[in-house]
Amino acid sequence: MKQSERLEIFEKLRAEHSVFLLSVLWKLTGDRELFTEAMQYTLMGMWEHIDKLNGRQAGAYIYRIALSSNSRAWRNRIGRNGDFARSRIDIEADPGEKLGRVELTVKVRKAISRLPEKQGRAIVMRYLEQHDYETISEKLCCTKASARSHVSKALAALKEKLATSA
Amino acid sequence: MNNDNIEEILKNIGEEEIPADVHKIAQETSNNFSSSLQRTKQSKQHILLEQIMKSRITKLAAAAVIFIAVIAGLPLLDSKQGVALADVLAKIEQVRAFMYRTKMTMTGAVMSGRPDMKIQTDATVTISNDYGMKMEMVMTDANSGKEEMTQKMYIIPDQKLMISLMPKHKKYMRMEFDDDLLASMKRQNNDPREMIKQIMGSEYTELGRSVIDGIDVEGFHTTDPAFYGGAVENVECTLWVDVEEWLPVRTEMDFKMNEQMQMQGVIYDFQWDIPVVASDFEPVIPDDYTAFATEGMKMPSITEEAALEGLKFFAEITGQYPKKLNLVNLMQEFSAIKNNKNQTDAGMKLKEEMDRGQIDERTKKLTETIVKVQSIGMFYMTLIQNKKEPAYYGETVGPEDTDAVLLRWKISDNEYRIIFGDLSVENVTAEELARLEKPL
Structure with missing residues (x-):
């Protein structure tokens, strides 16, 4: 593919998915540095795989790239023992909000970054993007029952991860 | 914690409003990336990317109780299209383990009141994504030729430890990292991948083709003060890349650390995808070695x-x-x-x-x-x-x-x-x- 074609496709995708990327990546990270890092990885991933993004499946690929980028950004913050550098997390704390809840939200975000891809997508679509099961089933190319099952398994996986990190 | 709590938290995250400055951050990040893709230099059709990731370089200063920072660079060159730095990073990040040699000369007064020194440090650095980093170095007084110190340093991320052995003195030192420094060193290790990010974030010129050790290479040169995050002065850095393999062959650098101290060096003899095992990064402390007084201290x-x-x-x-x-x-x-x-x-x-x-x-x-x-x-x-x-x-x-x-x-x-x-x-x-x- 010629360079000019790659650039054209990239710009088109960037325009089409900018709102989605902003929303999903911010909700997944909740931290400005993490967000910037995840955004950069996502753009880099889109550029690297531009050949695969020139078609109907582009949205699904970009979704996958975004989730993978989020995981990568979180991994860069997390030590081998699973702890994250607390001082690096820019917690948007309302002074009235209990610190415990804020920390829990960070833990939930971290746990999402470690979910398997399909479960991660299911959680993001259901709760972060607030899609109904019909939409989720279309995007995941499965039945509504399967979509519910993916979300349910993802919640169970999150609960287990949070329990082990407590 | 039950599912209701998790669901509530997830719903709150989903309903969260995106702060205004985050909109701006997203716009700037995206626009900068796009601008970098579209920029060309010297009329060649190379794709140049600006600094992709923020770089948190950890610098370790050298002396009897401080450490030398080793820098290497890694551009990637496609012989048909020229360098596509995003592809460079992608390829490099697939490499699980690699090694290189360095020869650095530090000139000047390390400590106030001390006479000027000229110390040469020869090192072999091995980096493994899975196990950590190992550096073996020899420090020599370049004026007298006298070997001042040999040191083997191991950075073990799993244990958040730096262990250093000094065979000449039969001593060893162990120091712990905290999460922040470990995260930095894990990302950095002053390794080729970070050098290329530095180059990408700087203004640089392409030197064209040359031959080093019989290998066709292309060179990239920067004197941008922004290189290395502005932490050094009078920077000059040249990166030479194998045009066929898209891997670095040699890096030359020269910079001022402060008013009194200058550092010059070369990084060379890169070997990629080397086979390593965990034990390569596990220091063996001989029985007759004694712990340095800094045992148990933190970096x-x-x-x-x-x-x-x-x-x-x-x-x-x-x-x-x-x-x-x-x-x-x-x-x-x-x-x-x-x-x-x-x-x-x-x-x-x-x-x-x-x-x-x-x-x-x-x-x-x-x-x-x-x-x-x-x-x-x-x-x-x-x-x-x-x-x-x-x-x-x-x-x-x-x-x-x-x-x-x-x-x-x-x-x-x-x-x-x-x-x-x-x-x-x-x-x-x-x-x-x-x-x-x-x-x-």
Whole structure:
């Protein structure tokens, strides 16, 4: 593919998915540095795989790239023992909000970054993007029952991860 | 925790409003990336990317108890299209283990009051994504040719440990990292991948083709002060890349660490995808080795808290704040207390402690003070690296200037964090900062 074609496709995708990327990546990270890092990885991933993004499946690929980028950004913050550098997390704390809840939200975000891809997508679509099961089933190319099952398994996986990190 | 709690948290995350500055961050990040893709240099159809990731380079200064930072670069060259740096990074990040050699010469006065030195350090560095880093180095007095020290250093991320062996002295040292420094070193290790990010974030020129050791290469040269995050001066760095393999062949660098110290070096003999096992990165401490006095100590932290503690300590000992926060300058200023006739009580006490006792006790005390002082410089460097627009006024602001701005950095579009002369900390708006900085 010629360079000019790659650039054209990239710009088109960037325009089409900018709102989605902003929303999903911010909700997944909740931290400005993490967000910037995840955004950069996502753009880099889109550029690297531009050949695969020139078609109907582009949205699904970009979704996958975004989730993978989020995981990568979180991994860069997390030590081998699973702890994250607390001082690096820019917690948007309302002074009235209990610190415990804020920390829990960070833990939930971290746990999402470690979910398997399909479960991660299911959680993001259901709760972060607030899609109904019909939409989720279309995007995941499965039945509504399967979509519910993916979300349910993802919640169970999150609960287990949070329990082990407590 | 039950599912209801998790669902509630997830719903709240989903309903969260995106802050206005995050919209701007997203726009800028995306536009910068796009601009980089579209920029060309010298009419060639190369794709150049600006700095993709923020770089949190951890620099380890060299001396008897400090460490040499090793830099390498890694551009990727497609012989048909030229260098596509995103592809470079992608390829490099697939490499699980690699090694290279370095030859560095440091010239100047390491410590204030000491004579000028010319130290050559030859090192072999092995990096494994899975196991950590190993560096074997030999330091030689370049003037006399006398071997001063050999050292084998291991960085073991799993244990958050740095272990150093000094065979000549039959001693070993172990120091722990905290999460912040470990995260930095894991990302950095001053390895080729970070060098290329530095190059990408700088203004550079393409030198065209050449041949090194029979290999066709293409060169990239920068003198941009932004290289290395602005932490060094008079920078010159040249990267040579194998045009067929898209891997680095040689890196040459020359920069000023401060007024007195110059560093020149070359990185070469890269070997990629080398087979390694865990035991390659597990130091074996011989039975007849003894622990350095610094056993169990921690490496400098790069947090605000550690920087504040360092500033407080510096002021207690010297009566003032450091004039500059360059790592080498910090050490030179601090070491000058020996010759300072106007020492504080705490400074005199420290000097006495460092003059008496066995060598191990003195070394331990020295390392403790170095770690505290270095934390200031490490923190400042991360502010530069993260483009937080730090400004430091230690030349004019002292501990008695309670309401003057000593150090400040940006935390959001319209907000700055300030450390005042009395080491109190506050967040202010840009307008308030302008008013506070006016008298300086």
